[in-house]
Amino acid sequence: MSHGYLWVKAFHIVFVASWFAGLFYLPRLFVNLAMVPPDSHAERERLLLMARKLYRFSSLLMWPALGLGLWLWLGYGIGRSGPGNGWMHLKLLLVLGAIGYQHACRGLLRRFEQMQNRRPDRWYRVFNEVSVLLFAAIVLLVVLKPF
Numbered sequence: 001m002s003h004g005y006l007w008v009k010a011f012h013i014v015f016v017a018s019w020f021a022g023l024f025y026l027p028r029l030f031v032n033l034a035m036v037p038p039d040s041h042a043e044r045e046r047l048l049l050m051a052r053k054l055y056r057f058s059s060l061l062m063w064p065a066l067g068l069g070l071w072l073w074l075g076y077g078i079g080r081s082g083p084g085n086g087w088m089h090l091k092l093l094l095v096l097g098a099i100g101y102q103h104a105c106r107g108l109l110r111r112f113e114q115m116q117n118r119r120p121d122r123w124y125r126v127f128n129e130v131s132v133l134l135f136a137a138i139v140l141l142v143v144l145k146p147f
Helices: 003-035 040-076 088-113 121-144
Strands: none
Touching: 003 040, 003 088, 003 121, 040 088, 088 121
């Protein structure tokens, strides 16, 4: 492969890892928001500000991650059709799941902003693990290419 491919691959990895770092931490802020007492306005506003900024930042990181991934897939033919590339179909499905997770985080953030959260912090602790499972599954598929 060319040096161009290696640059695209390296930046893809950097942006994917950065995007997921946001997806790992944002639901943790939701755990903390769910635990804020109703009369603690300053703490709630501080956590909301952090969550808004992190959501925007992780959303911005998502786009180059997706664009570079498309470049690898379409431009360099990584995981394109043929025998032994079934892993890519599952990976793409999981990437769609990660995009959906990002948007679900936005919906949850809106509920906190509107003071309409009805879920306990325990629910957010479980929700937080979804991004870890998505990331692990995607990395394993890319590295092992099991089918």
